[in-house]
Structures are given as structure tokens and as C-alpha cells.
Amino acid sequence: MTSHSLPAGMIRAASISGPHEGYMPGFGNDFETEALPGALPQGMNSPQKCNYGLYGEQLSGTAFTAPSHQNERTWCYRIRPSVKHTHRFSKISVPLWKSAPNIDPDIISLGQYRWDPVTVPAGEKLTWITGMRTMVTAGDVNTQTGMASHMYLVNTSMKDEYFFSADGELLVVPQEGRLRFCTELGIIDLEPREIAILPRGLVYRVEVLEGPARGFVCENYGQKFQLPGRGPIGANCMANRRDFKTPVAAYEDREVPSKVYVKWCGQFHVTEIGHSPLDVVAWHGNYAPCKYDLRTYCPVGAVLFDHPDPSIFTVLTAPSGVEGTANIDFVLFRERWMVAENTFRPPWYHKNVMSELMGNIYGIYDAKPKGFVPGGMSLHNCMLPHGPDRNAFEHASNEPMGPVRQSETMSFMFETRFPQHLTEWAAKAGHLQEDYIDCWGSLEKKFDGTPGVK
Helix, strand or coil: CCEEECCCCCEEEECCCCCCCCEEECCCCCEEEECCCCCCCCCCCCCCCCHHHCEEEEEECCCCCCCCCCCCEEEEEECCCHHHHCCCCEEECCCCCCCCCCCCCCCCCCCEEEECCCCCCCCCCCCCCCCEEEEEEEEEHHHCEEEEEEEEEECCCCCCEEEEECCCEEEEEEEEEEEEEEECCEEEEECCCEEEEECCCCCEEEEEEEEEEEEEEEEECCCCCECCCCHHHCCCCECCHHHEEEECCEEECCCCCEEEEEEECCEEEEEEECCCCCCEEEEEECCCCEEEEHHHCECCCCCCCCCCCHHHHEEEEEEEEECCEEEEEEEEEEEEEECCCCCCCCCCCECCCCEEEEEEEEECECCECCCCCCCCEEEECCCCCECCCHHHHHHHHHCCCCCEEEEEEEEEEEEECCCCEECHHHHHCCCECCCHHHHHCCCCCCCCCCCCCC
16 A cells, blocks of 8 residues: 555555545454555564664454454554553543432432434533433443443544543544544544444544534443344345454654543543654554445335334444343434335334434434433433324324335434433533423324224
């Protein structure tokens, strides 16, 4: 691969041919990329001396002894080993980014909740770290089970500041604005209708390309996200591996006072160094960040009658160790055709062992045509009934049974086997819709015991 200079300081990146310049296609692939010719060793991982005076270092995302089909690691060839990218740590407070367990005895998490969109404050500088607002937590970060759901409100780029989480990977779902993630392994530009996965332990800086930026984050404490098994669906549809994009190598060689922030066991620390830590000149492996365009998700559904379980719309899943019961499922409800006949087409009424946190990226969600607006969120905790409001029920019960296209809509769900507990900010910051529970209040008793009456 050839190399070229990028405008931002001393950044250099690899160049690849084809329509996806700057990214390599595939999910879970073994990639290799170099920003300088010959920087990547061939035929071995740890030569006695690396070219260009680089240091070889492995970043492991799984235990060394994990089964080969689950083992994830990346070999990095960098200007300095990462032990030079941390120094003595000082604890700091990031009060609105919470981790599980975070159970406030004064807050009732038992219920059906919905939130209005949160406006990014105009008079306050918020970075990726200071702009994170935790909505709910589940499980326990210390035992690496469960998750947390956040909203990010960002209007300021990180300048000579970097971050990594030792607690879990982050699934980022933008709703407004555009962000750039300058990572150790390359650069990802992210906009609404795309998602990004930032692996646990990866160092990065977040810049605002178009702001203010607002979106959602799922912090996964457990096993890594993977593509769900398609079962009888077969080899195609849903999310396809080729549509995931992993960045090519890019590095910074900058001698400048810098701060590295670390999230570890729910606590935040900072360390000061004299250079940029984004100094990986070449790398190979399968533990790397990636992004995915949600518009390439190919939904499948009923073509005759009945509504399939919403799990049919799973984009990514993080296993829990209990077969078929996820630590997290990321589920997408996008534009699609509804063609089932003699069928109630919206999601039906149900209560579930899983807890469902939803977010609206844009448009109208078919089961809640009023109140669930872009940038908003809702929570239906485990074993609490939920389903369409009266207007959605009446429309779906009486609409003509011709094909209908769900247009201009994109919502998602973070679903987990664990109960999700509200943070104080989610419960008391003023964005909670106090009247949400009343959306089912006008549902009528329609029962008529006369035989044959529908």
C-alpha cells in the first residue's frame, strides 16, 4: 500500500483502491494495513527489530486461550509502546456517566417510561466525555455482565485529549451531527443512519465535524457484539459482513502535552503524557473498530400472515452464556414493506423477560405514532406489558389489507436479559414524559360474548 499525508497535523494513513477509500470491508475479518511501505512484518508477528524503529505490541480483546473462532487480537507496530502512553493516574469525577450497578433506592425503575429529546446546551462546552449522559444501567461492570445506555451531547472537539474504556466496547448510534473518531487503528467518520463499534481498550479522540452532535451509546460490559445466527434464513439478508467498514492504518507523530482519560471499573482517571498516543503505523488482526451503514440492513418478515418476533430485526448480538438469551441485542426497525394478510401488523402487546430500551433516529415508529419523536427514548422493563397505543391499535385493526410501505422511519432497540435501572439524571432532569403511561388509558373494552362476533 502507498501512503499519503492527511491535512490534520502529522497524520499519515494508508491508501486503498476502490470505492471505499479509507476503509476495508468485512466484519470480524483478519485485516492488515500499513501507512508506510514495509512497516508491517511479513510471515511473523514479533521480529527482533521492526522496520522504521517501530515497537511490536499485541492488543488482545479476548483471553489468549479463547477458541480460535472467537479469539480476537491485533498486532500493532507503533512509534512508542503503549506503556509510554500512560503515566501516574489521578482520579477525576465524570458525574453523569454512570456504570452498573447504579441502583438509587429513591428512583422507581419499575414502569414504562419515555423521554423527550435532549437539546445540546448552547452555552456549555461538551466533549465526548463531559457530554455523556447515562440513562439506564444493567448488570455489573465489575463482573463484566450487562450494559449501560447513554445519550451523548457533544459540541466541542477533544484537543490533545484521548480516551479509552477498560470496561467494555461502545456501540455508537448518531442521531444528529457528524463526528470523527481518530483511533489508534485508523479514522472513522460517523453520521446519522450509521453506527460504530469502538472496542474495549482502544484509544481514540473524538472531533466534531458538524455540530452540535447528539446520539445514543450502548456500553457493552459482556461478550463482544457479533452477527446473529441466521438459522433457516440462510446465508443472506439482515446485516451482511461486507457492509461493515474497518479503517486503514493512520498515525500521528506529534510531540505535544496530552491527556489520556481512562474508564476503569466505573471510575474515571486521567494521566498526562508528552505526545499523541495515536502512533500505530501498521497493524494486522481482527480486533479493530468498524462502522456500519444502517441503510444497508436488509430486513426480512412475514409474506403471508402473522407478525414475526422482533428478534427477526437483530443487527448485532452480544451473547450472555445462556443459549439464545442475549446480554444485549441491537435491533433495527427501518423502512420496509408490510404485506401480511388478515394480520395485526404493528408489534403486538406483550411482556417479556428481556428489557427493551428504544431510541428514535428519525421518522415515526408505527406502534407509537404520537410522542415518540426523533432523539427520544423509551424503556419497557422486563415483565412489564407494553404495545401499541389506542390510535395505532385502531388503525391496524381496521386498515385495508393491501401492501403498505413503512417509509421515513428508523428506530432501534437495546435489549438485554437484565433489568435496566434509571439514573437520577434520566428520572429527574426534566425530559421524562410523565404522561407516557396514559397512552394506553383510552384503550376500550371491546369484549362481546355473543358467539361469532368479532
